[in-house]
Amino acid sequence: MHIILAVFGLLGVAAFWWYRLKIMSEAAGEVADAVGRVRGSFRRSKLRKKAALAPVTAIDDPVTAAATVLLAIAAEDAVVSEALEMRVRTEIGAIVANEKHLEEAIVYAKWATNQVADVPRVIDKSTELLKPRLDEREKEQLVAMVLSATLPGERHAMFKQRVEQLRRKLGLEVTR
Known part of the structure; x- marks a missing residue:
């Protein structure tokens, strides 16, 4: 009997x-799953940021870059109004060769600024294109x-800070 009790x-x-x-x-598996979800979240966040910047990084025309940075700074906290769009159109019209090029630059700038909410990144990416192509006067x-x-x-x-950032990124002296 005691053998049976020992076996049981x-x-x-x-x-x-x-x-x-x-x-x-099971607990270790759950921890591994949680770590995987966190790593996936970080990867998706990086991809989202790259995709968000895609409209600005795709710009290869200085006129379009100027229109984009101008609209991004001017309409950071608001929707682009018709009056603002007309003022931007007037400013960009002074540096563009023809009406078709102006229209393309304005349409792309409006679309790009609606796609990218981070104005400092728009300034950074636009000035990467503009800085080597513009002289001091421009x-x-x-x-x-x-x-x-x-x-x-x-x-x-944030307008004053954005203009100062633009001046810094273009290599101009920032006045305080």
Whole structure:
């Protein structure tokens, strides 16, 4: 009889430890799944940021880049109004060769600024294209275009910082 009790006792201990190992294995699997989800989330976030910048990184025309940076800074906190669009059109019209090129630049700039919500990145990516292609006078002209396209009453809280960032990225002296 005592042998039977010993066998049942050993079977009970084996069943207890088998159950404990099974639970620990499931917990480890859940931890591994959670880590995988977090890593996937980071990867998706990186891809989302790259996709969000795609409209700006695809710009290869200085006129379109200027129109995009101008609209992005001017309409950071608001929808592009018809009045703002007309002022931007007037400013860009002064540097463009023909009406068709102007229209393409404005349409693309409106679309790109609607796609990318991060204005500092728009400034960074646009100035990467513009800085080597513009001389000092043209860089100053671009900053002046931003200032004249945005009326003082329509300037948002971050406007001054965005203009300073644009000046810095273009390699111009920032006045305080």
